[in-house]
Amino acid sequence: MAEKKIPLNREQLEALTERFPTPFHIYDEKAIRENAQRLKAAFAWNPGFKEYFAVKAAPNPYLMKILKAEGFGADCSSLPELMLAESIGLSGEEIILSANDMPANELVKATELGAIINLDDISHIEYLEQCAGLPEAISIRYNPGPLKSGNTIIGHPEEAKYGFTREQLFEGYRILRDKGVKRFGLHTMVASNELDGSYFVETAHILFDLVAELSTELGVKVEFINIGGGIGIPYKPEEQAVDLTFVGEGIRELYEEKIEKAGLAPLDLNMECGRMITGPYGWLVSRVLHEKNTYKQFVGLDACMTNLMRPALYGAYHHITVSGKEDASCDFVCDVTGSLCENNDKFAIDRAIPKVDIGDLVVIHDAGAHGHAMGFNYNAKLRSAELLLREDGEVVQIRRAETVEDYFATLDFKGLQSFES
Amino acid sequence: MAEKKIPLNREQLEALTERFPTPFHIYDEKAIRENAQRLKAAFAWNPGFKEYFAVKAAPNPYLMKILKAEGFGADCSSLPELMLAESIGLSGEEIILSANDMPANELVKATELGAIINLDDISHIEYLEQCAGLPEAISIRYNPGPLKSGNTIIGHPEEAKYGFTREQLFEGYRILRDKGVKRFGLHTMVASNELDGSYFVETAHILFDLVAELSTELGVKVEFINIGGGIGIPYKPEEQAVDLTFVGEGIRELYEEKIEKAGLAPLDLNMECGRMITGPYGWLVSRVLHEKNTYKQFVGLDACMTNLMRPALYGAYHHITVSGKEDASCDFVCDVTGSLCENNDKFAIDRAIPKVDIGDLVVIHDAGAHGHAMGFNYNAKLRSAELLLREDGEVVQIRRAETVEDYFATLDFKGLQSFES
Numbered sequence: 001m002a003e004k005k006i007p008l009n010r011e012q013l014e015a016l017t018e019r020f021p022t023p024f025h026i027y028d029e030k031a032i033r034e035n036a037q038r039l040k041a042a043f044a045w046n047p048g049f050k051e052y053f054a055v056k057a058a059p060n061p062y063l064m065k066i067l068k069a070e071g072f073g074a075d076c077s078s079l080p081e082l083m084l085a086e087s088i089g090l091s092g093e094e095i096i097l098s099a100n101d102m103p104a105n106e107l108v109k110a111t112e113l114g115a116i117i118n119l120d121d122i123s124h125i126e127y128l129e130q131c132a133g134l135p136e137a138i139s140i141r142y143n144p145g146p147l148k149s150g151n152t153i154i155g156h157p158e159e160a161k162y163g164f165t166r167e168q169l170f171e172g173y174r175i176l177r178d179k180g181v182k183r184f185g186l187h188t189m190v191a192s193n194e195l196d197g198s199y200f201v202e203t204a205h206i207l208f209d210l211v212a213e214l215s216t217e218l219g220v221k222v223e224f225i226n227i228g229g230g231i232g233i234p235y236k237p238e239e240q241a242v243d244l245t246f247v248g249e250g251i252r253e254l255y256e257e258k259i260e261k262a263g264l265a266p267l268d269l270n271m272e273c274g275r276m277i278t279g280p281y282g283w284l285v286s287r288v289l290h291e292k293n294t295y296k297q298f299v300g301l302d303a304c305m306t307n308l309m310r311p312a313l314y315g316a317y318h319h320i321t322v323s324g325k326e327d328a329s330c331d332f333v334c335d336v337t338g339s340l341c342e343n344n345d346k347f348a349i350d351r352a353i354p355k356v357d358i359g360d361l362v363v364i365h366d367a368g369a370h371g372h373a374m375g376f377n378y379n380a381k382l383r384s385a386e387l388l389l390r391e392d393g394e395v396v397q398i399r400r401a402e403t404v405e406d407y408f409a410t411l412d413f414k415g416l417q418s419f420e421s
Numbered sequence: 422m423a424e425k426k427i428p429l430n431r432e433q434l435e436a437l438t439e440r441f442p443t444p445f446h447i448y449d450e451k452a453i454r455e456n457a458q459r460l461k462a463a464f465a466w467n468p469g470f471k472e473y474f475a476v477k478a479a480p481n482p483y484l485m486k487i488l489k490a491e492g493f494g495a496d497c498s499s500l501p502e503l504m505l506a507e508s509i510g511l512s513g514e515e516i517i518l519s520a521n522d523m524p525a526n527e528l529v530k531a532t533e534l535g536a537i538i539n540l541d542d543i544s545h546i547e548y549l550e551q552c553a554g555l556p557e558a559i560s561i562r563y564n565p566g567p568l569k570s571g572n573t574i575i576g577h578p579e580e581a582k583y584g585f586t587r588e589q590l591f592e593g594y595r596i597l598r599d600k601g602v603k604r605f606g607l608h609t610m611v612a613s614n615e616l617d618g619s620y621f622v623e624t625a626h627i628l629f630d631l632v633a634e635l636s637t638e639l640g641v642k643v644e645f646i647n648i649g650g651g652i653g654i655p656y657k658p659e660e661q662a663v664d665l666t667f668v669g670e671g672i673r674e675l676y677e678e679k680i681e682k683a684g685l686a687p688l689d690l691n692m693e694c695g696r697m698i699t700g701p702y703g704w705l706v707s708r709v710l711h712e713k714n715t716y717k718q719f720v721g722l723d724a725c726m727t728n729l730m731r732p733a734l735y736g737a738y739h740h741i742t743v744s745g746k747e748d749a750s751c752d753f754v755c756d757v758t759g760s761l762c763e764n765n766d767k768f769a770i771d772r773a774i775p776k777v778d779i780g781d782l783v784v785i786h787d788a789g790a791h792g793h794a795m796g797f798n799y800n801a802k803l804r805s806a807e808l809l810l811r812e813d814g815e816v817v818q819i820r821r822a823e824t825v826e827d828y829f830a831t832l833d834f835k836g837l838q839s840f841e842s
Contacts, residue, residue: 056762056800061837069842077762080801080825087834099800101711101721101760121713145716158716161758161767165715192764290522292542294586295566295579300522309797313734337582339522341477341498343613346582376730376797379477379520380501383831399831404501409827410804410820413508416482421490 004237004365006283007031007389010324013285013361016387016395022361023286023303025372026387026395027058029066031281032368033391036070039273042248046255046269052096054229054274055081057369060386062398063278064088075229075272076115079106086113096226098141098187098272100162104131111135118187118226122168125175139185139226140164140172144206157190169210173220184220185270186210189228193275197242201250203227204269208258215264224268227251231276235317235366242276275369282368284308285323288360289339297334299356304338305345306381308367309374312344320348323361328354336362340379372399382407425658425786427704428452428810431745434706434782437808437816443782444707444724446793447808447816448479450487452702453789454812457491460694463669467676469689473517475650476502478695478790479703481807483819485509488698496650496693497536500527507534517647519562519608519693521583525552532556539608539647543589546596560606560647561585561593565627578611590631594641605641606691607631610649614696618663622671624648625690629679636685645689648672652697656738656787663697696790703789705729706744709781710760718755720777725759726766727802729788730795733765741769744782749775757783761800793820803828 007028008016016026036051043049052075053067059081064074065088073094074085085095095115097106102120104127110117111132118139119125128134143163146156157163164172173184186207191199204227211222231242251269259267286303310316320336322328330352338345347364356362375383386399428449429437437447457472464470473496474488480502485495486509494515495506506516516536518527523541525548531538532553539560540546549555564584567577578584585593594605607628612620625648632643652663672690680688707724731737741757743749751773759766768785777783796804807820 059801061832061834062840065837065840065842078801080803080828083825083829084801087837099760099762100766101713101758103710103723103760121711121715123711123713127711143715160764161713161719161721161756163715168715289524290542290544290548292522292544292582294542294564294584294589298582300582302524335582337522339520339524341520343581345521374797374799376795378795380480380499380505382501385831400833402831404504406827406830407501408504409830410806410823411482412821413482416486416508419483419486421486 004319006363013323020385020387023307024385024387025282025284026389027368028281028389030391032278033070038244042244043269045252048268050270052272053277054272057274058278059084059373060398061088079109082109108132120162122164122172134179134181137183138181139187142169142188173214173218177220184222185224186222187226189230191230193232194230195232195242197247200227200247204251205254208254211264212262224270226270229273231273233276233279233366237319279366279369284364284367286362288356288358288362291358299334299336301338301362304340304381306375307384308371311347319365320353321363322354322356323363325354330354425740427784434744441806441808444728445806445808446703446705446788447810448703448789449810451812453699454491459665463665466673467690471691473693474698475693475695479699480505480794481819482509500530503530529553541583543585543593555600555602558604559602560608563590563609594635594639598641605643606645607643608647610651612651614653615651616653616663618668621648621668625672626675629675632685633683645691647691650694652694654697654700654787700787700790705785705788707783709777709779709783712779720755720757722759722783725761725802727796728805729792732768740786741774742784743775743777744784746775751775
């Protein structure tokens with residue numbers, strides 16, 4: 001079993017809380033960089049390999065700037081995410097807009113930035129043409145439907161709202177080709193949080209075959225394929241991380257056979273991972289406010305769903321340790337709860353942890369992706385700060401905590417005074 | 422089947438969208454007031470009856486101000502909610518702080534306001550005493566555990582994180598009495614979104630019996646009971662709203678038998694409804710951006726989970742109509758989706774609606790509670806405006822839409838420039 005560790009001991013965390021009150025998210029720069037380098041190494045055989053970090057996972061420009069320094073681009077799903085990419089100096093084809101049901105202003109902005117647009121539906125060709133014009137290079141998202149089974153998280157592809165069918169895909173490229181588009185990409189993503197590496201090899205296989213067919217049938221030369229994100233992380237200690245070398249080598253073998261031998265090289269390989277890039281290297285740190293013993297044992301934290309939605313939203317497992325009690329035996333079974341008046345607001349149910357004391361610092365692991373990003377303000381709870389442990393050991397704040405003023409920002413209290421009720 | 426209607430026709434809604442772009446939430450003041458009056462009428466037999474509006478359902482001070490004018494107080498679950506109550510001039514025992522796992526600053530603020538504090542755990546007596554001192558009047562939340570089955574939404578009470586056990590309840594009042602607390606309240610809430618009115622009568626029954634026992638065993642005279650909220654609303658057209666008169670009269674009969682005859686009157690009856698107060702009188706109005714036909718039919722709106730989480734979070738049903746097509750036959754089966762890159766982001770799955778056209782205004786019903794309030798910013802989506810249809814037909818904005826600047830407010834872009842990566 002992999003041991004899950006935050007790279008700060010209790011003393012260091014306690015010292016941090018004097019500057020930054022709990023709860024907060026903290027990310028580990030060194031681990032994120034090393035992980036980014038591992039991903040690049042696994043695909044170093046492909047000179048055009050590029051990872052577009054899925055901004056939605058951790059939409060913090062400081063983290064994005066670190067990832068840019070590692071050579072990553074940005075996979076954006078909305079206008080503000082495009083603006084974040086712009087804010088760190090990404091431009092042109094370092095950015096991809098890949099979303100669903102996109103409004104015109106996102107397409108216009110992506111076009112201005114020269115970003116790759118990943119079309120989600122055949123009707124979007126005309127929509128894009130009308131609102132922003134067709135670019136020189138464009139990508140299409142493929143949904144294999146019943147031809148491929150999705151994983152348990154993303155469900156059956158044919159139920160998913162994303163992408164073109166096979167017939168639409170060929171029709172789409174034909175239309176784009178005839179309209180003068182010069183360069184083409186092909187994208188799919190049919191899994192989320194998948195730990196079986198062969199899944200990604202299989203995804204590349206599907207796309208390589210399509211690249212060959214598109215070349216033969218339409219004379220369309222696909223320049224880049226994007227096998228999506230979806231690489232899972234071992235949330236549970238007994239789970240194994242995806243072996244990136246296995247995935248990289250598996251895809252390399254297929255590439256040699258399906259692409260190089262067929263004279264279709266070079267073909268750039270792209271990914272849009274989010275979770276596996278920052279997920280394991282971010283922690284939610286929270287303090288035990290209350291212990292409660294009724295029909296069950298409860299440990300009440302000063303964090304809640306606002307800081308991390310996944311357990312309540314998906315029933316997701318997040319590992320929990322108690323700072324300074326890493327070696328204590330886990331013989332205290334309890335529900336670890338947040339402070340929201342919402343019955344779902346529990347970080348863990350019937351979890352065995354070390355016996356905690358009020359005031360203990362609790363560490364919730366694997367909160368570095370889809371953690372802070374998904375927080376809401378239900379119950380008027382405020383979203384917490386994000387900190388970064390730099391490579392030199394310094395801790396800097398990369399997002400301040402919300403204030404009551406932030407929460408009230410969209411309300412006109414002056415108007416309220418004269419509002420007749 | 423009840424017909425679900427928004428009190429604005431297509432022409433009026435289209436005119437509104439020129440001032441306020443979709444999506445937006447709009448509330449109906451007249452309907453909210455009439456509903457508030459129905460609730461009061463059902464309990465008019467109890468001179469001390471007070472409804473504390475559950476702010477979390479719709480934390481908008483304009484709505485709260487209307488409800489204050491109807492005699493309602495505020496049920497708050499956090500510091501900013503207490504501040505909202507204060508902002509509309511509520512004070513003292515017009516406010517109740519009823520939350521779980523409360524931090525000290527909420528208890529201090531509630532004490533300053535003279536609000537009723539509803540203790541959630543026996544350990545909170547000491548916690549409150551230390552951080553703010555014990556007030557003259559206080560309430561305790563009871564969790565009947567296996568003595569009462571919860572409804573399907575809130576689950577089994579013994580699994581819930583809320584409240585005192587029966588033994589703790591008696592011990593809690595004894596401690597409070599001995600510490601000099603003079604006035605006592607008793608609270609429970611074991612259901613959420615319950616449509617069976619007899620459930621609330623039964624809840625009152627449990628509390629009336631406890632009031633009698635507390636009087637006999639401890640000499641503690643409970644002055645007010647709060648039977649919680651939890652009154653459901655008919656989200657589905659075939660469902661029936663709770664008959665408030667049935668509930669009011671059912672509780673009245675018990676009151677006469679259990680309280681008056683036992684010499685325990687007067688006992689004030691309180692509630693903390695949220696959903697049934699504003700839920701049916703608020704709508705999410707959104708425009709059809711795209712239609713998509715792959716393995717299924719999809720209708721893509723310009724709204725998403727950011728505007729309404731309940732379908733994705735709970736699989737909840739929200740009725741959907743198409744403005745101007747209220748009388749058209751519902752023979753178009755589709756998934757009505759939001760624009761989030763999140764597979765869950767669907768307002769309806771396999772729903773039969775009238776055939777829509779791009780640009781149509783879609784109305785999502787019963788979005789007046791736990792709608793805007795639960796929105797998150799995932800995918801960097803911005804939360805929408807809230808509008809109020811006043812009794813005179815005027816429409817006013819009671820919360821502006823979020824801007825990109827709001828979304829970026831907690832980020833330091835200047836610091837980002839000098840951040841070395």
